[in-house]
Amino acid sequence: MYRILICDDEAAITNALKIYLNNPDYEFLTASNGFEAINAVREGSIDLILLDIMMPVMDGITALEKIRRISDVPVIMLTAKSEDYDIINGLNTGADDYVTKPFNPLEVVARVNSQIRRIGRSRTEPKKQEEYILGGIVLNDISKSLKVDDNPVYLTPKEFDILKLLISNPDRVFSPKEIYHLIWKEDSVIGGENTVAVHIRHIREKIEINPTEPRYIKVVFGQGYIIEKQRN
Numbered sequence: 001m002y003r004i005l006i007c008d009d010e011a012a013i014t015n016a017l018k019i020y021l022n023n024p025d026y027e028f029l030t031a032s033n034g035f036e037a038i039n040a041v042r043e044g045s046i047d048l049i050l051l052d053i054m055m056p057v058m059d060g061i062t063a064l065e066k067i068r069r070i071s072d073v074p075v076i077m078l079t080a081k082s083e084d085y086d087i088i089n090g091l092n093t094g095a096d097d098y099v100t101k102p103f104n105p106l107e108v109v110a111r112v113n114s115q116i117r118r119i120g121r122s123r124t125e126p127k128k129q130e131e132y133i134l135g136g137i138v139l140n141d142i143s144k145s146l147k148v149d150d151n152p153v154y155l156t157p158k159e160f161d162i163l164k165l166l167i168s169n170p171d172r173v174f175s176p177k178e179i180y181h182l183i184w185k186e187d188s189v190i191g192g193e194n195t196v197a198v199h200i201r202h203i204r205e206k207i208e209i210n211p212t213e214p215r216y217i218k219v220v221f222g223q224g225y226i227i228e229k230q231r232n
Contacts, residue, residue: 006029155203
């Protein structure tokens with residue numbers, strides 16, 4: 001059973017999503033604003049959130065920022081606009097996917113099922129010893145924790161995945177388009193490369209002593225990003 005939280009201030013939309021996603025393996029919870037969504041995450045196990053952007057009391061972007069401080073639950077943003085700004089803002093904040101209103105029922109079902117399949121695989125896959133150490137970085141993929149020079153550092157789920165991709169492939173250059181494809185699991189959208197650049201900047205601000213002179217994540221001009229092996 002998978003618990004899906006639908007957060008939207010319009011009851012008609014909430015009910016429509018329940019109808020689209022009717023599945024005996026899905027249990028639905030509802031919230032009408034971001035504040036209620038945060039409380040739902042704190043109070044119980046949630047497997048997936050459908051989170052509207054425009055809501056009273058607390059909007060979806062603000063709620064997502066707060067949710068990401070306490071949970072890495074997958075989040076699909078719901079937006080009434082197809083403007084690039086809404087999409088990029090949601091992805092930069094930590095959303096895993098998005099759909100735009102008015103919904104195409106088949107698209108909603110496909111995107112939700114895609115996230116649920118990933119959750120299902122993570123439940124059944126055997127745990128692996130996944131710790132990456134490079135210089136002062138210790139990244140543990142089991143506990144999803146990061147320490148830099150023995151100091152705990154918090155990364156959003158997407159930031160964590162990007163750092164893991166780079167640190168687990170030292171000396172390999174990844175283009176922004178390639179990073180977007182591997183981390184967001186889709187071809188680069190308009191603004192996708194800028195989204196990657198924003199995430200890289202945020203990671204540097206958290207792990208580098210001087211982000212303008214990085215020890216770890218470096219740029220190969222015209223090609224992309226790389227973390228080099230530490231050499232004596």
